[in-house]
C-alpha cells in the first residue's frame with residue numbers, strides 16, 4: 202500500500218511539499234501522523250532507508266510522512282506528551298489522540314480515519330497557506346466529491362483532523378460524577394486527506410476467475426468506502442461487466458444490518474460487495490449464507506475478521522499479514538498471503554474428496570461381490586469358494602495397495618469445472634452406485650457360473666475350479682482399479698502414464714497374485730494354472746473394461762439414491778430445493794481482502 206494522492210483543503214499537492222505547505226500546517230501534520238499511530242519507524246544507524254512496522258495502512262502513511270514530508274519521529278516524540286489515546290477500531294474506523302506540547306503546554310486533539318467519517322466531524326478546513334476556512338455546505342460537498350473521485354480510482358482515503366483545545370474542553374463529567382478526559386469529537390478542522398493505493402496483486406484476477414468457474418461465488422466484504430470497494434472489486438473481477446447501480450450487487454454494511462431477516466435472505470445471493478462493514482456485518486453475512494445452506498469459506502487477516510473466520514465452515518487466514526487472533530480463529534493459514542492459494546486449496550480439497558470417492562466405489566465393489574458369492578455358494582452348496590486366506594489377501598491388495606493407487610491421483614483441470622458438493626449431498630453419488638452395481642453384478646454372475654458350471658464347462662477338477670474363481674476375482678479387481686480412476690469419464694486411461702505409482706502398484710499386485718497361485722499352493726489353497734487357464738481368467742476380468750465404458754452411457758438422476766427410500770418431510774423438502782438451487786451458482790462464499 203502506498204500514498205499516491207494528497208489533498209490539503211481543496212488543493213491537490215503533487216510534490217515538493219516544503220515549498221507549498223505552510224510550516225504550522227506541516228507541524229500539525231507531523232503531530233497527526235507521528236503521534237496518532239500504532240505503527241513505528243526504525244531508523245538504521247547507517248545511511249540506509251528507515252524501516253516501518255504496523256498495519257499496511259499505518260506503514261504506508263508513516264513512510265509517506267517520513268520520506269515525503271521529512272517527519273522526524275524521534276524529535277517529535279520528545280516535543281509532545283501523549284495524554285489520551287483512542288485506538289483504531291474497526292467499527293468506528295477512526296483513531297484519536299490528545300497531546301500536550303511541552304514547550305507551551307498547549308493541548309491538541311488529532312483524529313485520523315476513514316475520510317467521510319472524519320470530514321463529518323469537521324467544521325473548518327486548513328488551506329496550504331495555513332489559513333483556516335469554514336466548511337459550509339457547498340465546501341463540504343466539494344470535499345466529499347474529491348473523496349468520491351479518489352475512492353472511485355480504487356484509493357483508500359484517510360483524513361486527518363485537528364483541534365487545539367483548552368484544559369476545560371478536555372474534561373468531561375460522566376454519570377458517576379467523576380471527571381475524566383475525553384477526546385473532542387466535533388468542531389474539528391480538517392488537515393488533509395491522503396489516498397492510498399493497494400494494487401490488486403498479480404494472479405488474483407485469475408484465481409477469482411478459477412473460483413468462479415468452479416462454481417464458487419465470491420463476495421468481498423471490506424471495511425473500505427463503497428466507491429473504493431467497488432473499484433477494487435471491478436479490478437479483480439469480482440464485479441463483472443453486468444454491474445449497475447440498481448443491481449444490488451454492492452451495498453454498505455449498515456444497509457445489510459438493517460434489512461429484515463427475510464429481506465436479507467432474499468438479497469444475499471445477489472450481493473457481491475459489502476463495504477464499510479463492521480466485524481458483526483461480516484459475521485452476519487456468514488451466518489445468513491450458512492442458514493441458506495451454502496458452504497462458506499472466509500479469508501481474513503485482521504482481528505475484525507476473527508468472528509467470521511470462526512463461524513465459517515472453512516476459515517483461511519493470512520500467514521504474513523494476519524494477526525494472531527485471525528490465525529487462531531481459522532482452520533487454514535495461507536503462508537504466502539496469496540489469494541491464488543485459495544484456488545489451490547479448493548483444487549486439492551476437491552481432489553482428495555474425489556480420490557476418497559474412487560476408493561469407496563472400488564472397495565464397495567469388491568466387498569459386495571465377495572459377500573454375495575460366498576453367501577450364495579454357502580447357502581446352496583454348503584461350502585465357500587473363496588477361503589479365509591484368499592479373502593485376507595484380497596483385503597490386503599484392495600485396502601492398502603488399492604488405496605495407495607487411487608489416492609495418489611493428482612488434481613485435474615476438470616475438477617475445477619464441476620459445481621461444488623453441497624452440504625447435504627451424499628458421499629456415494631448415484632453415478633458411483635451405477636458403476637459399482639454394474640461391476641458387482643458382472644463379477645457375481647461370472648463367478649457363480651464358474652462355481653456351478655466351471656468344472657463341467659472347462660473339464661477341470663474342483664481345486665482348479667476354485668483357483669479359477671479366486672484368480673478371476675482378483676484379476677477383476679485389478680482391471681476394475683483402472684475403471685475406478687474416473688467416476689464419470691469414459692476414458693479411464695487419461696493421464697495414467699503420469700501416475701507411475703498407480704502402474705507400479707498394479708504391477709506389484711499382479712506379481713503377488715502369480716506367486717499366490719503358482720507357488721503358495723498350501724498356504725493359499727490354490728492349484729497351479731495352465732497358460733490357457735490364465736488366459737481365461739484374464740479374458741473374464743478384462744471384460745470389466747467394456748462394461749464400465751457402456752455403463753457410463755446410462756444417465757442417472759441427481760437426486761440421491763437413498764432419498765427415494767426416505768419419507769419426505771415438508772420442511773426438509775423446502776431446505777433441499779433451496780440448496781440445489783444455490784448449488785448451481787454457489788456453494789462457497791469467499792471474502793477477498
Ligand SMILES: Nc1ncnc2c1ncn2[C@@H]1O[C@H](COP(=O)(O)OP(=O)(O)OP(=O)(O)O)[C@@H](O)[C@H]1O
Pocket residue numbers: 256258259289290291292294295296313314315316357358359422423424425426478479502503505794
Ligand atoms: N490505521 C488506521 N487508522 C485510521 N483509519 C484506518 C486505519 N486503517 C484503516 N482505517 C480506515 O478503516 C477502513 C478499514 O476498516 P477495517 O479495518 O474495518 O476493514 P478491513 O476490510 O479489515 O480493512 P483492511 O483492508 O485494512 O484489512 C479503511 O477504509 C480506512 O478508512
Ligand SMILES: [Ca+2]
Pocket residue numbers: 501502503505506794
Ligand atoms: Ca482486515
